[in-house]
Structure formats: structure tokens, C-alpha cells
Amino acid sequence: MKIDWDRRTCARKGHVTYAPDDPRLRVRLHAQTALGDVWRCLRCGDFALGEPHGSGPASEAPLVPRGKVLRDLFILRFLAIERAVRGVFIVLVAAAVWRFSNSQDAVRRLFDEYLDVLRPVFRHFHYDLDHSPVVGTIQKTFGYKHSTLLIVAGLLLAYALIEIIEAVGLWYAKRWAEYLTVVATAAFLPLEIYELTEHVSWLKIATLVLNILAVLYIALAKRLFGLRGGHRAFEAERQSASLLEVEESAGVMV
Numbered sequence: 001m002k003i004d005w006d007r008r009t010c011a012r013k014g015h016v017t018y019a020p021d022d023p024r025l026r027v028r029l030h031a032q033t034a035l036g037d038v039w040r041c042l043r044c045g046d047f048a049l050g051e052p053h054g055s056g057p058a059s060e061a062p063l064v065p066r067g068k069v070l071r072d073l074f075i076l077r078f079l080a081i082e083r084a085v086r087g088v089f090i091v092l093v094a095a096a097v098w099r100f101s102n103s104q105d106a107v108r109r110l111f112d113e114y115l116d117v118l119r120p121v122f123r124h125f126h127y128d129l130d131h132s133p134v135v136g137t138i139q140k141t142f143g144y145k146h147s148t149l150l151i152v153a154g155l156l157l158a159y160a161l162i163e164i165i166e167a168v169g170l171w172y173a174k175r176w177a178e179y180l181t182v183v184a185t186a187a188f189l190p191l192e193i194y195e196l197t198e199h200v201s202w203l204k205i206a207t208l209v210l211n212i213l214a215v216l217y218i219a220l221a222k223r224l225f226g227l228r229g230g231h232r233a234f235e236a237e238r239q240s241a242s243l244l245e246v247e248e249s250a251g252v253m254v
């Protein structure tokens with residue numbers, strides 16, 4: 001299935017029309033109908049009824065993202081949301097670790113009390129709480145030093161901050177955010193692979209695959225690090241995709 005990003009965006013945000021001063025271009029974007037003047041939308045190319053949203057020299061027309069450029073924006077926004085959600089989740093985990101580090105003894109006492117209450121109940125069902133791996137893991141965390149927990153909370157917070165900065169920058173399609181995402185995501189890939197050798201889970205595999213695809217996609221589609229012609233080629237592609245640009249070159253040919 002091919003998604004028409006241009007029309008979908010116009011359906012949501014409305015058309016973008018512009019009346020260029022150059023009459024040769026003007027005639028290509030404008031028509032008169034029984035209902036009144038219609039102008040061609042710079043994004044989807046459909047004719048829209050009513051006055052143009054702007055007018056002036058063709059060079060000052062708004063650069064409306066369309067086609068492949070628009071699709072890339074959608075994908076970046078998806079990645080932005082994914083990173084924002086992950087960032088907020090990790091902030092919550094960091095906050096939980098920090099709170100736990102401050103009330104470790106109180107939590108441990110509470111846990112032991114619960115364990116005392118539950119032990120006979122579980123024993124009734126032939127379940128030995130004292131040799132349960134889950135209980136063992138929880139008890140082990142009580143043994144962590146206060147300073148260790150603070151470092152863990154700090155590292156988590158730093159990681160979450162990077163994710164959130166990436167999210168904001170990607171949402172606004174900032175080039176620095178694309179670089180940051182590629183570099184930071186690639187830097188964490190070895191850790192993610194190491195994680196998988198310790199314990200395999202579908203969430204970890206999905207995250208790893210998504211991150212590898214994100215790195216490759218952003219680097220290639222946005223022509224980072226001079227790939228595929230670099231920044232200059234990227235800007236040229238953005239310009240040449242604009243409808244007015246297309247019409248202009250067509251008009252010159254006639």
C-alpha cells in the first residue's frame with residue numbers, strides 16, 4: 001500500500017496556496033472556475049477554491065515539504081515520540097531508584113514483614129519463598145550501597161535526558177538532533193547487544209532492531225556525515241521537491 005503523505009497532510013492541515021508574481025508561473029498555478037478562483041496547492045497539487053494564502057516573488061514562496069521529504073518528516077516524528085516515551089519512562093525508573101536509595105532500610109523492613117506474613121500462606125501451597133529467585137533478586141538489591149544506587153539513578157537520568165533532547169530535536173527536524181540520534185544510538189548498540197547475550201527478550205530484540213534501522217535510515221535519508229552528497233545534496237533535494245520549483249523549471253522550458 002502506498003500512502004499519499006501529501007494528501008493526508010493537506011486533509012489535516014489544509015492546503016497551502018501561493019500566487020507568484022511571475023505571470024508565466026502564475027498561469028500554471030491558477031484557474032478560474034464557475035465557483036470562483038482556484039489555486040494549486042503547493043503540497044498536494046490539487047486546486048483549492050479561494051484567495052491564495054500568500055503572494056510575491058516565486059523565490060519567497062513557502063518551502064512546503066512534500067513527497068519523500070514529507071514522508072521523512074513523518075518517520076522522524078514517529079522516532080521522536082518513541083524516544084520521548086522511552087525518556088519519560090527512564091526518568092520514572094531513575095526517580096524510583098533514587099527514592100529507594102533514600103528509604104532502603106524502611107522498604108527492606110516492610111518487605112521482610114510482608115514476607116513473614118506470606119511465608120505460611122505460600123508454604124501451604126508448597127512454595128518456598130526463601131528459595132524463590134524473584135525474592136532472592138529483591139533481597140539482593142537491598143544489599144546495594146547507597147552511593148551505588150545514586151550513581152545508577154544519575155546515569156539513568158543522563159540517558160533519559162539524551163533521549164528527550166533527541167525527541168525534541170527530531171520532532172522539529174533539526175539536523176543536530178539527527179546527528180545526536182545517530183551518534184548516541186550507535187554508541188549504545190554494543191551495550192544492547194551485550195544485554196541480549198545476558199538475557200534475551202522480545203522487547204530487547206525489537207528495540208535493537210528499531211535502533212539499528214533508525215541509525216541507518218537517518219544517516220542515509222538525511223545524508224549525514226557527507227553520505228550520498230551530504231548537506232548540499234540534501235538541501236538540493238528539498239528544493240527540487242517543492243512544487244513551485246518544479247513548475248518554474250517547467251515554465252522556463254516552454
Ligand SMILES: [Zn+2]
Nearest residue numbers: 010015041044
Ligand atoms: Zn493540498
